[in-house]
Amino acid sequence: MDGLARIDWTGMFASEVPPLELFVRGTVIYLGILVMLRVLLRREAASITVPDLLMIVLLADAGQNAMATDYHTLTDGGVLIGTIIFWNYALDWLAYHFRSVEWFVHPPPLPLVRNGRLIARNLRRESISEQELMTQLRQNGIEEIADVKLAVMEGDGRISVIRRGR
Structure with a gap:
């Protein structure tokens, strides 16, 4: 019980980076990686090999550093995760409603x-x-x-x- 009393609850949840900055950083990195993967790796999408998986993990790690500055709180991590989920959903929604976005997100045969x-x-x-x-x-x-x-x-x-x- 003594261990629970020493947890820094405020430090765990108080945002260290402004949420809008995290959203902008997450947006730029997400869309940038999407463009790179769509333009450079279309034929690789159907099969993920070990080098592809390694590249994705390294991209995620490198992107995390660019997205998050030096965050340490759950709130900051939640904002970044929410940003990534938002853009994933938003691009699917936009692709459904706008042909030009669909062409980019889901290119024609x-x-x-x-x-x-x-x-x-x-x-x-x-x-x-x-x-x-x-x-x-x-x-x-x-x-x-x-x-x-x-x-x-x-x-x-x-x-x-x-x-x-x-």
């Missing part, structure tokens, strides 16, 4: 193969080699590009394949 022909420009745009594409086709039971009616990279990074009818 990008054709990679059409009627048995590679679309080299789109493969280059997403840095997908022909070998990587062939791996995806084989996972869909297709051995030859000529057998593909349409292969597209979905907004989440997965590749969907439609076989040509014979």
